[in-house]
Amino acid sequence: MDNLTERQKLILSLVIHEYTRSAQPVGSNTLVKRYKLDMSPATVRNEMAALTDMGYLRQPHTSAGRVPSEEGFRFFVGRLLRETELPDDTRHMISHQFYQSPPDTEQWMRLAASVLAHQSRAASLVTAPHPEKALIKHVEVISTYGRQVLMVLVMVGGEIRQRIMTLSDLVPQEVLTKAAQNITRLLQGKDAASIKAAMPQLQGLEYDLTHWMMQAMGESDAVVGGEVYLDGLSNVLAEPEFSDSMEARRALRVLEERSQLQQLLSRTMSGGGVGGVQVLIGGEGAMSELSQFSMVLARYGMPGVVTGMLGVLGPMRMPYGRTISTVRYIAGILSGLVTDAVGEEKYG
Amino acid sequence: MDNLTERQKLILSLVIHEYTRSAQPVGSNTLVKRYKLDMSPATVRNEMAALTDMGYLRQPHTSAGRVPSEEGFRFFVGRLLRETELPDDTRHMISHQFYQSPPDTEQWMRLAASVLAHQSRAASLVTAPHPEKALIKHVEVISTYGRQVLMVLVMVGGEIRQRIMTLSDLVPQEVLTKAAQNITRLLQGKDAASIKAAMPQLQGLEYDLTHWMMQAMGESDAVVGGEVYLDGLSNVLAEPEFSDSMEARRALRVLEERSQLQQLLSRTMSGGGVGGVQVLIGGEGAMSELSQFSMVLARYGMPGVVTGMLGVLGPMRMPYGRTISTVRYIAGILSGLVTDAVGEEKYG
DNA sequence: TTTTAGCACTCTCGGATCGAGAGTGCTAAT
DNA sequence: ATTAGCACTCTCGATCCGAGAGTGCTAAAA
Numbered sequence: 001m002d003n004l005t006e007r008q009k010l011i012l013s014l015v016i017h018e019y020t021r022s023a024q025p026v027g028s029n030t031l032v033k034r035y036k037l038d039m040s041p042a043t044v045r046n047e048m049a050a051l052t053d054m055g056y057l058r059q060p061h062t063s064a065g066r067v068p069s070e071e072g073f074r075f076f077v078g079r080l081l082r083e084t085e086l087p088d089d090t091r092h093m094i095s096h097q098f099y100q101s102p103p104d105t106e107q108w109m110r111l112a113a114s115v116l117a118h119q120s121r122a123a124s125l126v127t128a129p130h131p132e133k134a135l136i137k138h139v140e141v142i143s144t145y146g147r148q149v150l151m152v153l154v155m156v157g158g159e160i161r162q163r164i165m166t167l168s169d170l171v172p173q174e175v176l177t178k179a180a181q182n183i184t185r186l187l188q189g190k191d192a193a194s195i196k197a198a199m200p201q202l203q204g205l206e207y208d209l210t211h212w213m214m215q216a217m218g219e220s221d222a223v224v225g226g227e228v229y230l231d232g233l234s235n236v237l238a239e240p241e242f243s244d245s246m247e248a249r250r251a252l253r254v255l256e257e258r259s260q261l262q263q264l265l266s267r268t269m270s271g272g273g274v275g276g277v278q279v280l281i282g283g284e285g286a287m288s289e290l291s292q293f294s295m296v297l298a299r300y301g302m303p304g305v306v307t308g309m310l311g312v313l314g315p316m317r318m319p320y321g322r323t324i325s326t327v328r329y330i331a332g333i334l335s336g337l338v339t340d341a342v343g344e345e346k347y348g
Numbered sequence: 349m350d351n352l353t354e355r356q357k358l359i360l361s362l363v364i365h366e367y368t369r370s371a372q373p374v375g376s377n378t379l380v381k382r383y384k385l386d387m388s389p390a391t392v393r394n395e396m397a398a399l400t401d402m403g404y405l406r407q408p409h410t411s412a413g414r415v416p417s418e419e420g421f422r423f424f425v426g427r428l429l430r431e432t433e434l435p436d437d438t439r440h441m442i443s444h445q446f447y448q449s450p451p452d453t454e455q456w457m458r459l460a461a462s463v464l465a466h467q468s469r470a471a472s473l474v475t476a477p478h479p480e481k482a483l484i485k486h487v488e489v490i491s492t493y494g495r496q497v498l499m500v501l502v503m504v505g506g507e508i509r510q511r512i513m514t515l516s517d518l519v520p521q522e523v524l525t526k527a528a529q530n531i532t533r534l535l536q537g538k539d540a541a542s543i544k545a546a547m548p549q550l551q552g553l554e555y556d557l558t559h560w561m562m563q564a565m566g567e568s569d570a571v572v573g574g575e576v577y578l579d580g581l582s583n584v585l586a587e588p589e590f591s592d593s594m595e596a597r598r599a600l601r602v603l604e605e606r607s608q609l610q611q612l613l614s615r616t617m618s619g620g621g622v623g624g625v626q627v628l629i630g631g632e633g634a635m636s637e638l639s640q641f642s643m644v645l646a647r648y649g650m651p652g653v654v655t656g657m658l659g660v661l662g663p664m665r666m667p668y669g670r671t672i673s674t675v676r677y678i679a680g681i682l683s684g685l686v687t688d689a690v691g692e693e694k695y696g
Numbered sequence: 697t698t699t700t701a702g703c704a705c706t707c708t709c710g711g712a713t714c715g716a717g718a719g720t721g722c723t724a725a726t
Numbered sequence: 727a728t729t730a731g732c733a734c735t736c737t738c739g740a741t742c743c744g745a746g747a748g749t750g751c752t753a754a755a756a
Contacts, residue, residue, distance in 0.1 A: 025748090027747065027748050027749085028748075028749085029747080029748075030747095030748095039699075039700085040699070040700050040701075041700090041748095042699075042700050042701070042702095042750095043698090043699060043700070045748085045749065045750075046698095046699085046750095048749095049749090049750075059748095059749085060708095061706085061707060061708075062705095062706055062707060062748090062749070062750095063705080063706045063707045063708080063747075063748050063749050063750095064706095064707070064708070064747080064748065064749085065747080065748065065749095102512075102513075103496065103512060103513070103514050104511070104512045105512065137492075138490055138491070138521065140488050140490055140500070142486055142488055142500065142502050143486070143502075144485075144502050144508070148451065150500075150502065150508055152488070152490065152498075152500055154490050154491075154492050154498065160492070160498055160510075162508075163452070164450075164451060164452040164453070165450075165451070166451050173486070231604065232604070233581065233600055233604060234597050234600035234601045234604055237585075237593045237596060237597040237600065238597060242593070243592065243593050244591065244593075245585050245590070245591050245592075245593045245596065248585065248593065249582050249585040249586060252581055252582035252585065253582045256579065256580070256581060256582055373719090375718065375719050375720085376719075376720080377718080377719075378718095378719095387728075387729085388728070388729050388730075389719090389729090390721095390728075390729050390730070390731095391727090391728060391729070393719085393720065393721075394721095394727095394728085394729095396720095397720090397721075407720085408737095409735085409736060409737075410719090410720075410734095410735055410736060411718075411719050411720050411721095411734080411735045411736045411737080412718080412719065412720085412736070412737070413718080413719065413720095
């Protein structure tokens with residue numbers, strides 16, 4: 001299938017390696033010297049010419065070194081990259097941080113984003129885990145002030161959804177508590193659809209409350225849940241290719257615009273299960289603002305039950321091997337944490 | 349006190365105005381022509397020389413126009429700037445957005461950050477409102493999975509604090525509910541200190557729960573509460589003076605580093621009450637990374653009860669008049685919303 | 697047939713040069 | 727006190743040039 005000779009693969013790999021190091025076009029001489037290749041620059045030139053014809057390399061101008069093309073990176077990641085394990089000490093360092101952090105989802109998300117950003121020296125993004133199909137476990141309604149109440153929904157699996165709303169009448173806490181208990185008893189273990197079916201049985205306050213619940217659960221059913229945790233945005237600006245800042249600015253914009261971001265993530269999430277790491281090179285056609293960037297994304301959690309997503313956004317010439325390992329490793333840790341939290345409750 | 353003649357003040361103002369428009373050194377000719385001044389360029393030159401001597405203007409090099417110095421901006425903001433009201437339609441547009449958003453603090457924060465970023469075309473930051481002294485109103489404990497429970501604290505004033513924790517034993521929901529009811533009855537209206545005093549009366553589960561409460565309340569007593577909402581970071585990159593990206597990167601770093609940010613904010617918050625708008629020019633000595641930037645900050649909420657902070661981070665040459673008005677206006681709206689939510693419950 | 701040495705050629709990049717333009721400070725006249 | 731006039735300074739952009747890096751091609755070597 002792949003019509004590249006071994007030597008061509010080697011050279012492509014080396015060009016990519018060198019280019020990710022230096023951010024500059026790579027010439028035949030440099031390559032031979034730095035990697036002590038057992039062939040002459042001329043040979044390398046010939047091979048590079050071939051790779052250029054095939055679309056894996058580009059020449060910024062007639063007489064400069066070669067730069068890997070989008071296709072080149074894609075081929076490299078797909079066929080040439082050998083998976084490497086993260087070094088032991090790095091792994092220990094990371095897992096240590098997680099296991100000594102308090103057992104709080106929000107903390108975990110922040111930590112994951114922070115670690116990912118530091119390790120990859122790029123921008124990181126993490127979404128909170130949320131159930132693929134939300135089932136109510138417990139409902140609590142608390143009066144905060146006046147007619148304003150806080151509704152807390154605990155889902156099977158431990159996810160928490162909350163919503164503040166204003167009732168049409170003033171209702172004392174005791175009544176709210178009663179109502180919440182009723183609703184809990186009635187709807188425990190049900191999903192949004194069954195709740196809808198059960199609604200006609202309810203009336204007055206309980207009906208209103210259930211109505212709000214539906215809304216909160218609807219949000220929860222979206223492929224990608226609410227918050228997206230970001231970190232390391234400033235890393236993007238450090239890359240030499242973005243020193244002119246225009247490109248970087250576009251990327252920042254995408255990351256800031258929650259709706260765009262969620263769209264992007266959910267589109268990606270739908271492919272690939274937990275464990276697999278997806279690599280989007282050059283925005284993969286989807287998002288023109290990201291044409292200079294690559295993303296390494298992974299899903300974590302319990303497939304079919306609760307999942308979230310995490311990943312990295314960096315320049316196209318990123319060290320894919322290491323980045324993929326890092327993303328995979330942290331996804332693994334989060335999966336572990338989430339699985340522990342969810343345990344073996346029953347579903348469906 | 350101010351030893352500037354009226355004419356010098358005028359010229360300083362105009363230089364600043366022109367410089368904020370163009371981001372380029374301002375010359376005497378330009379000034380006379382564009383503002384149809386009733387004097388000759390030579391006169392302007394003399395005055396500018398005087399202003400330079402006094403330290404209000406700088407010359408990038410011997411023969412270029414003048415640029416306002418940090419001192420210049422400071423004098424301008426402190427003495428020369430006349431307060432302007434935001435135009436009617438802008439105000440309506442803004443308030444409309446708030447009053448049609450759901451009554452949820454988190455939504456308000458996001459909205460405020462977003463509006464502020466758009467209006468000022470700079471980076472915005474908003475902290476959630478939180479009580480100056482936290483008083484417990486209601487406690488709820490909900491089992492999420494296994495030994496993990498969610499504790500929800502509702503403070504007097506409506507602020508919500510929550511914490512996930514792991515108990516040493518498995519405890520059924522009914523017991524948790526009972527315990528929470530007990531604690532609520534016992535500690536309602538108390539602050540952290542009184543709770544500490546009351547702790548010896550408790551034991552077992554209730555003691556443990558109260559212990560955690562103390563922690564959550566301790567956080568809550570810090571001058572600046574948890575989350576800081578950011579928006580418009582990419583705006584900073586759009587400014588011509590940051591096209592080389594190094595400076596911009598530093599600023600981004602500060603904003604990303606929550607701890608630094610909170611420190612900065614709390615230092616500023618401690619001065620000045622609600623309503624007053626504070627302007628920090630050139631980082632005001634405090635933070636060298638921000639030497640090229642200015643911040644416009646305001647406190648909102650109910651003084652002495654619940655307050656938060658919001659503001660803008662932009663280039664030193666920002667349109668202070670408009671920015672200050674915007675910040676003040678949005679602070680006013682948030683104050684209104686918070687006051688509504690808190691209402692007239694009693695304190696102390 | 698494959699590899700490589702040799703070579704002419706191309707293109708970028710950094711530095712040097714230069715003139716135009718903008719702006720200043722000073723002096724002398726108003 | 728203001729301003730016209732003028733010499734002077736400094737930046738900025740354009741242009742030019744040479745060095746350097748790298749290529750593609752051809753012909754010889756393996």
